[in-house]
Amino acid sequence: MKHNFGAGPGILPQQVLQEAAQAVINFNNSGLSILEISHRSPDFEAVMDEARALVKELLNLGDNYSVMFLHGGASSQFAMLPYNLLGENETAAYLDSGTWANKAIKEAKFFGKVNVVASSKESNYTFIPKDYEIPKDARYFHVTSNNTIYGTQIHQFPESPVPLVSDMSSDIFSREFDANKFGLIYAGAQKNMGPAGVALVIVRNDLVGTVERAIPSMFNYKLHIENGSMYNTPPVFAVYVSMLTLRWVKAQGGIKAMEKINNEKAAKLYAEIDRNTLFKGTCAVEDRSRMNVCFVMNSPEQEKEFLNFAKERDCVGLKGHRSVGGFRASIYNALPLSSVEHLVKAMQDFEKIGSSKPELSMK
Amino acid sequence: MKHNFGAGPGILPQQVLQEAAQAVINFNNSGLSILEISHRSPDFEAVMDEARALVKELLNLGDNYSVMFLHGGASSQFAMLPYNLLGENETAAYLDSGTWANKAIKEAKFFGKVNVVASSKESNYTFIPKDYEIPKDARYFHVTSNNTIYGTQIHQFPESPVPLVSDMSSDIFSREFDANKFGLIYAGAQKNMGPAGVALVIVRNDLVGTVERAIPSMFNYKLHIENGSMYNTPPVFAVYVSMLTLRWVKAQGGIKAMEKINNEKAAKLYAEIDRNTLFKGTCAVEDRSRMNVCFVMNSPEQEKEFLNFAKERDCVGLKGHRSVGGFRASIYNALPLSSVEHLVKAMQDFEKIGSSKPELSMK
Numbered sequence: 001m002k003h004n005f006g007a008g009p010g011i012l013p014q015q016v017l018q019e020a021a022q023a024v025i026n027f028n029n030s031g032l033s034i035l036e037i038s039h040r041s042p043d044f045e046a047v048m049d050e051a052r053a054l055v056k057e058l059l060n061l062g063d064n065y066s067v068m069f070l071h072g073g074a075s076s077q078f079a080m081l082p083y084n085l086l087g088e089n090e091t092a093a094y095l096d097s098g099t100w101a102n103k104a105i106k107e108a109k110f111f112g113k114v115n116v117v118a119s120s121k122e123s124n125y126t127f128i129p130k131d132y133e134i135p136k137d138a139r140y141f142h143v144t145s146n147n148t149i150y151g152t153q154i155h156q157f158p159e160s161p162v163p164l165v166s167d168m169s170s171d172i173f174s175r176e177f178d179a180n181k182f183g184l185i186y187a188g189a190q191k192n193m194g195p196a197g198v199a200l201v202i203v204r205n206d207l208v209g210t211v212e213r214a215i216p217s218m219f220n221y222k223l224h225i226e227n228g229s230m231y232n233t234p235p236v237f238a239v240y241v242s243m244l245t246l247r248w249v250k251a252q253g254g255i256k257a258m259e260k261i262n263n264e265k266a267a268k269l270y271a272e273i274d275r276n277t278l279f280k281g282t283c284a285v286e287d288r289s290r291m292n293v294c295f296v297m298n299s300p301e302q303e304k305e306f307l308n309f310a311k312e313r314d315c316v317g318l319k320g321h322r323s324v325g326g327f328r329a330s331i332y333n334a335l336p337l338s339s340v341e342h343l344v345k346a347m348q349d350f351e352k353i354g355s356s357k358p359e360l361s362m363k
Numbered sequence: 364m365k366h367n368f369g370a371g372p373g374i375l376p377q378q379v380l381q382e383a384a385q386a387v388i389n390f391n392n393s394g395l396s397i398l399e400i401s402h403r404s405p406d407f408e409a410v411m412d413e414a415r416a417l418v419k420e421l422l423n424l425g426d427n428y429s430v431m432f433l434h435g436g437a438s439s440q441f442a443m444l445p446y447n448l449l450g451e452n453e454t455a456a457y458l459d460s461g462t463w464a465n466k467a468i469k470e471a472k473f474f475g476k477v478n479v480v481a482s483s484k485e486s487n488y489t490f491i492p493k494d495y496e497i498p499k500d501a502r503y504f505h506v507t508s509n510n511t512i513y514g515t516q517i518h519q520f521p522e523s524p525v526p527l528v529s530d531m532s533s534d535i536f537s538r539e540f541d542a543n544k545f546g547l548i549y550a551g552a553q554k555n556m557g558p559a560g561v562a563l564v565i566v567r568n569d570l571v572g573t574v575e576r577a578i579p580s581m582f583n584y585k586l587h588i589e590n591g592s593m594y595n596t597p598p599v600f601a602v603y604v605s606m607l608t609l610r611w612v613k614a615q616g617g618i619k620a621m622e623k624i625n626n627e628k629a630a631k632l633y634a635e636i637d638r639n640t641l642f643k644g645t646c647a648v649e650d651r652s653r654m655n656v657c658f659v660m661n662s663p664e665q666e667k668e669f670l671n672f673a674k675e676r677d678c679v680g681l682k683g684h685r686s687v688g689g690f691r692a693s694i695y696n697a698l699p700l701s702s703v704e705h706l707v708k709a710m711q712d713f714e715k716i717g718s719s720k721p722e723l724s725m726k
């Protein structure tokens with residue numbers, strides 16, 4: 001068994017993979033594959049409806065929100081958000097907390113004005129800026145709830161005088177939060193919700209259709225909402241597997257239960273990083289992500305060695321992003337506690353081997 | 364065994380479905396699912412490369428073309444095409460041959476001027492307009508090679524003084540044609556190439572980056588080309604299954620072999636429609652599609668009955684689109700000749716039953 005710490009597309013529950021494989025052969029006992037049925041068939045309409053309902057239920061969303069499953073990944077939302085919400089002469093406020101936040105800012109500038117209220121770029125995004133004011137005349141305020149690359153996470157969302165928008169690609173459904181405080185939430189599926197190829201967009205209805213400009217159909221939230229995410233052929237399989245994953249989250253006890261185990265996983269791993277003489281964390285302790293755990297070695301020349309050591313123990317996907325180096329253990333919902341324990345054991349064993357064989361650390 | 368005549372998402376080769384299901388459990392013997400691996404992993408990079416190479420090989424594309432696999436389906440291309448190729452004050456020429464052509468026209472108008480050179484809308488799109496002139500100052504000329512809803516197909520592409528662009532969503536890889544005569548070709552995968560969730564875009568390199576406007580990253584062909592269709596996380600599984608399907612096309616003998624059997628399937632079905640006293644075709648004989656075969660009954664009140672009759676014999680997806688009524692048998696690449704023979708037999712048997720039991724036809 002592999003322990004999959006990849007940052008995304010990331011690990012999915014084994015049970016979901018089994019059901020998905022079955023559906024590729026024979027979906028709902030129809031004698032047809034999920035890959036070759038009409039998206040307008042009652043069987044698939046039911047999948048789409050259930051996926052939408054599960055999002056609403058798991059997040060306790062009020063009736064004033066619409067849920068969409070769209071093509072294009074999270075990156076398309078960097079553009080669709082301002083396309084739909086930001087007038088040419090209006091300003092949107094953004095928090096610059098990482099590479100993805102930065103890309104979101106870049107795309108917003110195609111559509112309107114951007115006010116970056118704070119940035120931790122100068123410190124290589126090792127912390128979440130907290131000392132800022134949100135301009136009251138901004139159209140919305142955009143934050144990245146979890147910075148996948150740098151391993152930081154907003155643990156306390158700001159009170160915002162304007163609609164709060166969040167890219168939650170790498171921590172949606174991983175912890176409790178009040179979704180009804182947000183104007184819009186989006187997430188690529190491929191970390192905590194499903195496979196690559198679909199993005200989730202949740203929007204408060206009063207924000208839709210407020211901008212002046214003409215919007216081409218496929219970029220227009222209003223049309224997607226009116227058509228139940230079937231304005232065109234949706235990414236059928238990605239929606240199906242997302243629905244199965246959401247069912248799985250619910251069966252585990254919902255987000256409350258996910259948060260509990262995620263906290264336990266993160267606590268164990270950070271404790272070992274701090275305790276172990278070979279490793280150290282890369283970012284501000286108070287902003288540490290409970291989804292993407294970034295760490296390095298005190299002796300960087302040992303990192304390759306540890307990566308191989310871990311790989312021999314079936315820990316994969318641990319290599320850190322080039323912007324940070326070292327290691328990144330993504331511990332998404334589907335990653336079991338036992339995988340974290342397995343990694344912690346590897347770190348401990350490596351420490352022992354390292355100290356008993358001093359020549360190793362001098363390589 | 365079901366005989367899947369659905370218009371799309373449509374039938375895929377059985378062998379592809381088996382391989383796809385296996386990869387959902389264990390991809391390339393990696394111990395990981397294709398749904399939970401990094402798109403930057405060497406194993407997936409190889410899939411993307413092979414998919415691109417197969418498109419180039421099957422279509423005999425010159426080195427002056429780029430091949431992209433993009434999110435968003437064919438409908439996103441209705442907008443991305445003019446976003447990238449049509450300046451605000453420039454004109455693009457379009458042929459209005461069906462519902463999809465019409466939607467492409469509508470989206471182009473968000474970006475520039477549109478000259479509809481001819482339309483068969485007044486005749487409910489029962490034929491392909493042929494009497495038109497392509498303006499020499501148009502930025503490009505857009506046609507829909509196969510009209511999925513109306514069952515018409517361009518059998519002879521026009522000589523165009525400007526770059527020829529085609530939506531080939533429902534007949535790409537089904538017949539031989541000179542792809543090097545086109546400026547741009549696009550197709551949603553879910554008919555002849557793979558599952559829903561990815562679109563193929565082929566563009567002649569000199570057409571890219573020629574427009575003045577600023578283009579947001581996810582809508583920008585140039586960026587997608589430069590990044591090998593990995594500007595963001597691609598729809599990994601849809602690309603993989605498309606690659607498997609393209610491999611299958613190649614193994615069948617390539618497009619030449621596909622065309623031969625597709626022609627045979629179409630000829631058999633149209634022959635029966637013409638011969639059978641109960642059925643008749645809906646569109647101009649010379650424009651009949653070899654992918655989507657549209658037909659009705661001389662006594663429309665029998666149609667529901669025949670649909671049930673066919674369904675009892677495991678023929679599914681035969682209901683015609685509401686714009687045409689009656690039946691539509693989509694006979695895409697993956698549909699075996701035996702399925703067409705099975706349908707023909709059903710039509711013959713229904714004719715016999717109908718004539719021996721006159722009360723049936725009076726219901």
Ligand SMILES: Cc1ncc(COP(=O)(O)O)c(C=O)c1O
Binds near residue numbers: 008148188595596
């Ligand atoms: C926080 C965050 N936002 C956006 C993205 C981009 O997502 P996509 O590749 O689906 O466009 C990522 C991808 O890793 C991410 O982690």
Ligand SMILES: Cc1ncc(COP(=O)(O)O)c(C=O)c1O
Binds near residue numbers: 438510511512530
């Ligand atoms: C010819 C043609 N073009 C475009 C489309 C739209 O494709 P999509 O649903 O992928 O946007 C279709 C869908 O059936 C089609 O048949």
Ligand SMILES: [Mg+2]
Binds near residue numbers: 098100101148
């Ligand atoms: Mg980041």
Ligand SMILES: [Mg+2]
Binds near residue numbers: 273
């Ligand atoms: Mg330490």
Ligand SMILES: [Mg+2]
Binds near residue numbers: 461462463464510512
């Ligand atoms: Mg049509």
Ligand SMILES: [Mg+2]
Binds near residue numbers: 636639640643644
């Ligand atoms: Mg007849």
